[in-house]
Structure formats: structure tokens, C-alpha cells
Amino acid sequence: MHLSEIAKEEKDDYQIKPMNCPFHIAIYKNSIRSYKNLPLRYTELGIVYRYEKSGVLHGLARVRGFTQDDAHIFCTPEQLETELVSVLKLTLEILKDFGFKDYDIYLSTRPEKYAGELKNWEKATKSLKYALEKVKLRYQIDPGEGVFYGPKIDIKIKDSLSRPWQCTTIQLDFNLPDRFNINYIDEKGKKKRPFMIHRALLGSIERFVGILIEHYAGAFPLWISPIQFWIIPVGSGHRKYAREIGEKLEASGFRYEVKETAETVSKKIREGEIQKIPYLLVVGDKEKQSNSVRIRERGKGDIGIVKLENFIKKTGEKIKRKE
Ligand SMILES: [Zn+2]
Structure with missing residues (x-):
């Protein structure tokens, strides 16, 4: 019997997962969190699905089911800079291990339409800049190109033929913490909203393997x-x-x-x-x-x-x- 028929018979709906974020938020919300528990970092090699049109499917670069090296970090505003610095350091270490030495880095700032409070956007953008400067990375600012829910850092690596590939993305999010109403209790016993960072370093594993094959022309280290x-x-x-x-x-x-x-x-x-x-x-x-x-x-x-x-x-x- 086909899986969908079993599902119908048992009146279950099966759905495919487009992203990992809500599940990590559900884990966060499973308990009351204190400032003492933070930062909390959840990571997952999460398989996700996107219904890409057949015309845009391309080798390993654009597929309908792929594996993200995904993580979500929940932290206090005070912890934001330290967390971002360690995410960037880890990124650089991993890219170096795979033999990528050349990359373009973009910091995308607040677009015209945005969610969240202005002061949080400013704090987050400042922290992203701080982290980039702390690890001595040269970057370009992409004004207004952030996602509506937060500013972000994108890293495009260059392969052996100098072709750029978007891999790493580190995004702040002011939307999901509000929509899912996630909190922590601060030192004074007051409810506060944590900062949430989405980060994927390789991006999609399938795509990254495709880039590696191109980069080394099959002659892997x-x-x-x-x-x-x-x-x-x-x-x-x-x-x-x-x-x-x-x-x-x-x-x-x-x-x-x-x-x-x-x-x-x-x-x-x-x-x-x-x-x-x-x-x-x-x-x-x-x-x-x-x-x-x-x-x-x-x-x-x-x-x-x-x-x-x-x-x-x-x-x-x-x-x-x-x-
Ligand atoms: Zn996410």
C-alpha cells in the first residue's frame, strides 16, 4: 500500500518540512528558560524540502530535498557579540579545512519593511559589524538587503576558477521570537525576549559537495x-x-x-x-x-x-x- 493511502486510512496528514527553525523553537519553549540557561545552541543536519520549479533544478546546486547544517542560537542581548564572533570563527575554520581561502562577505542591513523594534535592529547590526571586525574580515555593506525579520551576514566562497558561491549565512531574527512568544527570565525575574540567530555554515550539504567537486575538479585532498x-x-x-x-x-x-x-x-x-x-x-x-x-x-x-x-x-x- 502506498504511504499516502495508509495516511488517508489512518486519517493522518503527512507533511514535508521546509525549514528546521520552528522545531528548534518548540524545543526551546519546552521549558521555562532563565538567563542562566543561555546561550542555548541547537544544531541539526536537517533534511528540508522546497518545491523548486523543474526549470531551476540544477545538478547538486539546486535540488528539491537537501540537508542543511543548521543551527539556532538563543541568547541575551549581552551575549550576542560573543556568539557571533564564535560562529564566524567556526565558519572560517571550516572553510579553511575545505581549502577555500577566498571569499566575499556581505552585511545586509534593514530593509524598508521590517519586523521588530528599531533599537534591536541597531543593536543586532552593530553586533554583526563588531564580530566581522573582531575576526578581521573585510566586508561590504548591502544596504536595505536584510530579510524583513533581521540583518544578516552572507559569505560567498570562491572556487578555484574564482566563481562565487553563496554558502554561509548568519541571520538575526526578530520575527519568529515574537510570533512564537519565546522568553527567558532575566536576573530581576522579568520576562525578556531572547535574540535568535539562524546559522548555516556550509548551507546545503548537497550543494557544498557540488562546489567541492568543482573546486578540486574531482582531485580531492x-x-x-x-x-x-x-x-x-x-x-x-x-x-x-x-x-x-x-x-x-x-x-x-x-x-x-x-x-x-x-x-x-x-x-x-x-x-x-x-x-x-x-x-x-x-x-x-x-x-x-x-x-x-x-x-x-x-x-x-x-x-x-x-x-x-x-x-x-x-x-x-x-x-x-x-x-
Ligand atoms: Zn532557521
């Missing part, structure tokens, strides 16, 4: 390569040794494949190079006897025979450094 190593036995007598190497790589958390098919070694090497596998490990008699591997590194070719133990140690360090 070792730490994020879907397959990091191919182990190529020279003859059928070396398969067992090749599998043993695989087990050792797996024990270190590495991703690998043993290429046991009947093609020649040179054909497998060529194929591995086309697939942009970071390391091809060729093993024959000599390697087996000395507990070593012959290494072909992407972009460098044959770099000689290395003891397996040393190779695992070195590449493990590389991965730790996110190289």
Missing part, C-alpha cells in the same frame, strides 16, 4: 577523498598480501579498494590516475618480502618503495592535518 587508496597486486600470488594491507588501512580508518581484477597492472594504474585516486599502492614479490608498498602518488607518479608502517603513519598525519 586525501582526507576527503571518497577512496583514498587503491591496492594493486602485481600477480595472483600477491592478492593475499594486498588484502592484508587493506585490513591494516581499514584499522586506521582509511578508505581503500583492492583491485584484484584480471587487467594488467599498467591498465589499473592508468585507471586509478583517471579516477584521481590519491595513492596507488602496487605490491609484488619485493614489497611482500619487505612488508612494503610501491607508491604512486597523484600528480607525482612513482615515489618508490616505502615500509607499510611508515606509509600508514605518514598518511595518517596528513589526514589529521586535513591535507
